[in-house]
Amino acid sequence: MSPTKNKSTKTSLAKKRIQMEETELQQAIVDNCLPRYPENEPPKPVQVDVVANLVKGRHTFVMARTGCWKSRISEMYYNLFAKTKKAVILVLNPLNVLGDNQVKEKVAQKYTSVNLKNQNFTPEVAADIQKGTYNFVYLSPEVFLNNQMFFEIYHNPTFQDGLALIVVDEAHMLYSWGLVANKEAKKSSAHKRHQDRAVFRPSYGDLGRQMMATENKPVLLLLATCRPIAITEILKSLKIPEDNIHFSHAELTRPELQILQFPMESSLKSASDLMNMFGNKKEVNSEDIVPTLIYSGTRNATFQVMKVVNSAHGTAGEEYNPDSALIRRYHAGTGDMDKDDTILGYERGDFPCISYTMALGLGQNWKRVRRVIHMGRGDPSCINQMIGRCGRDGKPGLAILFVEQKCKFGLNTPEAIKKADKHKNDTRMDALAITPVCLRIAFSIDNKSVEYLYKLLRPTCTCMNS
Secondary structure, X not given: OOOOOOOOOOOOOOHHHHOOOHHHHHHHHHXXXXXXXXXXXXXXXXXXXXXXXXXXXXXXXXXXXXXOOOOHHHHHXXXXXXXXXXXXXXXEOXXXXXXXXXXXXXXXXXXXXXXXXXXXXXXXXXXXXXXXXXXXXXXXXXXXHHOHHHHHHHOOHXXXXXXXXXXXXXXXHHHHHHHHHOXXXXXXXXXXXOOOOOOOOHHHHHHHXXXXXXXXXXXXXXXXXXXXXXXXXXXXXXXXXXXXXXXXXXXXXXXOEEEEEEEOOOOOOOOHHHHHHOOOOOOOOXXXXXXXXXXXXXXXXXXXXXXXXXXXXXXXXXXXXXXXXXXEEEOOOOOHHHHHHHHHHHHHOOOOEEEEXXXXXXXXXXXXXXEEEEEOOOOHHHHHXXXXXXXXXXXXXXXXXXXXXXXXXXXXXXXXXXXXXXXXXXXXXXXXXXXXXXXXXXXXXXXXOOHHHHHOOOOOOOOOOO
């Protein structure tokens, strides 16, 4: 059901805001933001444009690079409501750890917030949600669809009256869930390259029906990378016609990142190519190593990465030390307490490196990260997200991609790529691994972004292929 523009709900914005002309509304949004954030972080044009569309009741699809403060958009929209309205913003996250990270950010900004998990979703928390105690409620699609207690809250008229906005963070994951639902993922090598991408359930195709079971509530879709075919499938899954949604675009690539891609000399399983990335402890102390995230496609590989890194640093055997001052790991099978220890320890600076799978999430706003290393070929959309973890403070960051020179059953030459179906995920994965094109331009072309034309006019990129 599309939002009705003129019909109000009990939790609604002041009529004077809704009736403002576009330019006047955008200025009012800026004026409302300026006192709330640091002077060096004024609202970005894409943020203001999106909030203005939400005020008018339009579903909005935001495509902007990592580090563009997309998560701040919901705050800006919330701040337009009177405190007495007890507006509630519902945020769907693909991974629990991403919700934990965003809850911390919201609490630091003096908002009330909760990340719902099956473990902490008690009747007391449910009652608080229904009363509007929390400004922001984060939850996974699994809780949104399959938790009976939340189902009852969501369809309760009191909660619906207080609901102001539904946000889908990392919305490109909906496309991945769709691949699982229609069984295409079983045939896709690119999909299998990213274990722990999320808890995949075919029932996630029902998200659209549940999300649209509201009256006059706009939906905000946030993502940093998405191909046109994925956008079409996402909207189809959510049952939103393309002519009933507003698209807000910002630059998708990160000019401050240097991207280096190396063909692997050793096998992916051995991870031995990492040996040259870390100095021996006689030359570099652990605390002096550049803060690094190392991505592997499988849980087993995260331990092998730890072994290689410790071997390179001259601390062989420390991979068995849970309190290592060099590197620790994180994947879906890691215990909850270990996960918390790893995240909190990294944020405190107790150790410089994490070996992880996609279970760590894609949206952490860790300004400490200076380098991201990706092991093996992978889906360009996921790689683009992962390398976006570094340089979040605006300073230069380094992305290193180790790719197999040849893959069994893969496309290993430009000639093979030319003959293949360009829209298949496997083709895109193999093409990125062997492309001679500037990698920043390659990522832009993959997203069909016209901005790559402007990138051609910029000073030479510092990536490996420039």
